[in-house]
Amino acid sequence: MAQNDSTPEWGAARVRSTFLDYFKERGHTFVPSSSVVPLSDPTLLFANAGMNQYKSIFQGTVDPASDFAQLKRATNSQKCIRAGGKHNDLDDVGKDSYHHTFFEMLGNWSFGDYFKKEAIGYSWELLTKVYGIDPKRLYVTYFEGTDELEPDLEAKELWKSVGVPEDHILPGNMKDNFWEMGDQGPCGPCSELHYDLREPENGVYRNAASLVNADDPEVIEIWNNVFMQYNREPDRSLRPLPHKHIDTGLGYERLVSVLQKTKSNYDTDVFSPLFKKIQEITGAREYRGKFGKEDADGIDTAYRVIADHVRMMSFSIADGGVPNNVGRGYVVRRVLRRGARFARKYFETEIGNFFSKIVPTLVEQMGDMFPELRKKEADIKEILDEEEKSFAKSLDRGEIMFEKYAQKAKVKGSNDLPGDDVWRLYDTYGFPVDLTKIMAEERGLNINDQEVEEAQEKAREASKGDKKATAAMVKFDVHDLSALENMNDVPKTDDFAKFGRENITSVIKAIYHNKKFLKSTKEVPEGEQFGVLLDRTNFYAEQGGQENDTGRLLVDGEAEISIENVQVYAGYVLHTGFLKYGELSVGSEVIAEYDELRRHPIRNNHTGTHVLNYGLKEVLGDEVDQKGSLVSPEKLRFDFSHKAGVSDAELAKIEKICTEYIRQNSEVYAKDVPLATARQIRGVRAVFGETYPDPVRVVSVGVPVEDLIADVKNEQWEKVSVEFCGGTHVKQTGEIKELVILEESGIAKGIRRIVAVTGQEAYDVQRQASDFEAQLSRLEKLAFSAEKEAEAKKMQTELNQLVISALSKSQFRERFAKIQKSILDEQKAFAKQDNKRVLDVVTNYFKDNKDAKFLVKKVDWSSNVAKAISEAIKNVSGPKSAIKDKSVYLFSAGDGKVAHGCYVSEYFKEQGADGPKWASSVTPVIGGKTGGKPGAPTAIGNGTNAEKIDDGVEEARKFIEGFKL
Structure with missing residues (x-):
């Protein structure tokens, strides 16, 4: 079917909104699609189904403070990608009418609310009554069972009850009718709906049962109802989930195709505007x-x-x-x-x-x-x-x-x-x-x-x-340079092409290995590094703080040298690497191809360094001088003179100025200028003590260099980033995208260092900061509990290791300090209440049992058990105690251990008992050790067998009952 410009009755947008409205009217909350890139879920390459974001609900691990904890019913259209990993449709795309690497999955979910009956009823009603699909063209499947699992006959009966003929209800195997999102995680039997694209013959539909799940392009699956009731464990076993859930997925593109009466998803208005373009x-x-x-x-x-x-x-x-x-x-x-x-x-x-x-x-x-x-x-x-x-x-x-x-x-x-x-x-x-x-x-x-x-x-x-050979990098020494000077046919390297962005053709002028200049690579032992000099190069040699390029020199199909490092020695640019295959000689013409995907972020970071230098000058003043820099693909590092640390407020101003400069998308200009003229440009930045060539390359962000040198004293140039620089740069500052300062620190007296990232790296650290902030907000909302304490400890470690904006980190630390203080305050208050409660239990016992001389009891604490036992025994034995004439032994279990402590009154001490003896009667049963000096009235201990606590209580009772009461 060719492109159709007419607007169909069931346009793509209407199909989607009708689905979502149907379920919203039935009590489902609309939840926006989760990211198609599940950065926080290492088990998934891409989101491949609508249920991915609800995994924690299915597994019962949902954060109780999150909105999802209250969710009972949901609907959305989830962005999905199946182009790698277990679910990969890439090879089929283009060849057939219905496979896509990206698609939308319309879905409805129930989290421990409704189950099979309602899900089956909804899907049948929506397709046949709302969208008006002919029921005669629909076929459904159910799970036929395995030796391990029963067949899903309940689903079969439910399909019959909504009016599906029995010959349209088909059993399916584990592959087709048991849904799993990955190698582990929530799963369960499923029930699919398939649509027969074939037109009736003489008004009669042919039965399509044999074509269901047979990879026939004319009978396609459109909707899958998953009855989520198991979790696939790491050992491949199945465990029932705490609650039964519904997870459905309806192929949006396929549904649009069905409603627009086409035989191909590509013949719909999902794709026709793209084809037109x-x-x-x-x-x-x-x-x-x-x-x-x-x-x-x-x-x-x-x-x-x-x-x-x-x-x-x-x-x-x-x-x-x-x-x-x-x-x-x-x-x-x-x-x-x-x-x-x-x-x-x-x-x-x-x-x-x-x-x-x-x-x-x-x-x-x-x-x-x-x-x-x-x-x-x-x-x-x-x-x-x-x-x-x-x-x-x-x-x-x-x-x-x-x-x-x-x-x-x-x-x-x-x-x-x-x-x-x-x-x-x-x-x-x-x-x-x-x-x-x-x-x-x-x-x-x-x-x-x-x-x-x-x-x-x-x-x-x-x-x-x-890589072993790279440990001793090939270098020129003074003797090698002297030899080169005497070689008339080896000129100094023309490296002007490094400022361009294209491959170039060059001629090999020299091959260098083990202190010798060779004629051919066949003279280099296999696997060993060697150096190559070219007549001209587009590779950037490490200098001015910018890291070198990597790449290759090659003759297509004949030979290739992988270039790992590039250095410049007195004008000779030495490319060092190893031979991958073939043979090259002096005089060979090669393609010089640097790695553009490595150089691209280096360019961002180098221009970003210039913008940062400008921002520092604007905020901290003209006394800021560059003392060193590093420009790598991953980050930029800038050292500068400044007497004091840069405050958060100053960092915020510097970042703001840099961001504004980048957002202006200013053009970056570069030109060689006579050194004497260049030094006169007002506001020009240069490294103090550095020797510059004459002419020197001037890099200006936003103003053509010709304008600068035409009026070198113009005070407007103070508001422009102008530097002497031989590095590679972006064409326009917008390429940098963002500049985020990760760290500001002192490295020597009067010398500070800033580490920053740009481009995609900057986006990544911003995303990580955003993800952590979401966790922090959840933690702030959590009521005091053991879970909150454990989460706070985990997040403290995570915060320390987090590579994010220095400003964000500082703000997070402030917020985290408040959370920790609140936890500490709550712990103290809770412990005080807890201890009072237990002490009340002890004192009330003796009030009610005035003749009792001892109490041996297992008690529960919610706070620090060992500390609570110690406090309770201290209160019982202290000078202000109203029950000092009574003996007490308290036990409590927590984290698989037993905390216990006792106090022996004078009455029992006179009969030969003391704290350590009493405690020692218990340790053979509950394990661990006890503390206390011989003869002392008190003892505190820790046992290792929590399951034996009741036996320990009984043993303590027997010991004290052995004395005269």
Whole structure:
């Protein structure tokens, strides 16, 4: 089916709101979708179902102070991603009509409230009566049971009771009808609803029972009712949950497709606006809804892939799941690279800012329901562009290499692409294995996963050896430099290209290993590091506080040198690393490719350092001088002269000035200027005592350098960040996103240090601060209890280890100190009440039993048991005690131990008893030790066998009853 611009009766937005309204009218609370990136749940790569955020309710571990503790019924539309881990639909996207990496899951939940009967009634009524779906097209399933579990015949009978014919009610196995969210966690039998897309023949519907759960594209599952009653334990056993719950998930995109009477989710207005935008950007033909061989030019498949992938990437990035090389970040990167290749191959469009052009259409579609998309739109676009540009550098070359590898396989008469070649496409060109698989399928080639894993392992082992070699980094000494000066064919390196952002072609001028200059890499022992000099380089050598670039030098498909370090010696830029494969010689022409994804945050941090330097001067005054700096991908560090520590108020002002500068999105200008002229620029910042080249590079944030040198004394330049700097910088300050100060400290007399982060790292620490603040707010609301004490101890440790804004940390510490004081005050008050209560028990006993000479009793304390026993015995034996003529032995259990203490009155002491003797009669039974001097009237002890406390009480009674009463 081609694109349809007419507005359907059941538009996508109406379908969603109808579902939510139906359940809100039936007492369900609307709960906004949780983040699709479950940063606080290590068991999940992405949120893959609506129930993820309710896990603590199902497990009975919900925070009693949270809103969720009161929740009985809920409904929402949950953002879900299935593109990695146990639930992974990535390989199917584009090939069929109903798989997506991102989708919405409409759901309704009951937490110990209603169960199967109501859930089944709601789902049948909503589908058939509200949405008006023909019941003849619906089929339901129930759990058929296993040797371990009974079949769910109750669900079967309930479906019959709402009017489902018996031949439309089908049993299902563990795979289809027992739902689990992961390797461990809440689970239970489920009951699915399936829809038959086929039209009736001569007005008669054919029975579709045999096609249910048979992977038939014309009979699809649309809704799953999960009867949550077990928890899958780490040992794989099943334990009943404390309460029975309902968890349902209705595929939003599939429901829209059913109501719009299409056979494909992609033929609905969920996707048509995105297709329209893709067509507008690329100039391609319209979307026609073809699959497989019918989609001869592959364009319809590419439409589906790109629209799906834009949704997945945008929602992931909006929730903090940014592309990187680890876990969920790598899944996002894989999805982007897969989509980029589809865009390039089938739409013949340039890669670099393709996906970001589609994002506004998605925001317009879904920004009202999911406001985080609108809030993060600029960041989503920027991150997508950055990733695309990085991949674009190697996409062309990777495709050429794939063709070479494919031809090589065909020449050999093989349909298998060797694992080594597949791994090299990933390792050198950034092609995820699943992308190479798609390309292989297009060429009728197979990939052996085991071979790829073996190649990966081989590379990993080789890398271990190489990393040992990096311990003694290759360096030039004075003799090497002298030798270079005498080599006419080895010029000093032209490194101007380091200020650009592109790969360049260079010529190897020298190869250096073990104090010798060699002609070829084959002269370097295998696995050992060596150095390379080029005629020109785009790599940044470590200097001025900025860390060096890493990357590679290579001839595509022939040889590659992995560059681990770059240093400059008297104008010679030495690239050090190791040979990955092949052979290179002096005179070889290579592609110089630095790692843009490493340099990008370094650029942010370097310009951020300039902005910070400016902010410090504005707040602390002109006497602030730079004393050192470090610019790495993870953070920036800035040392400066200042007599006193920087107060929180001053830090807040500095951060505010930096933020304003960044938000202005000022352009960053750089130009070489004669040193004498540059020094005259008003307000210019330079490191005292540093020797600068002439001409010197001047970096100005917001004002062209030409304007500065045209009027060097202009007082307006005091309000501009101007520095001498040879580092790499952003083009505009908006790229920095945020600057957050993590730490301010003294490192020497009169020298202070600030550590800060920018960009994504800044977002991450802000998120961590926000998460901790939510925990802190919950702790503040908790009533005094053992749980609050334990939580406070845990959070104290967490706060100390937290890497967040220095200002936030300071504020949290103030709030935490108040919480701790309140806990201490409450402990004291509680202990006082507790001790009085127990003492009252003792005194009242002797009031009621005036002739009694002793009391042996097990008592309960809510506070510190050992301390309470000690206090009670002190009160009984003290000079003001009204019952000093009575003997008392008290026992209490807590945390698996027994606290006990006794007092022996003069009456029993005269008969030969004392505190330690009495206590010693008990320890053989309850374990542990007792304290007290021989002959003393009191003794305090700690036992280790809490389960024997009653026996201990009996033993104490026998001991004292052995004396004359």
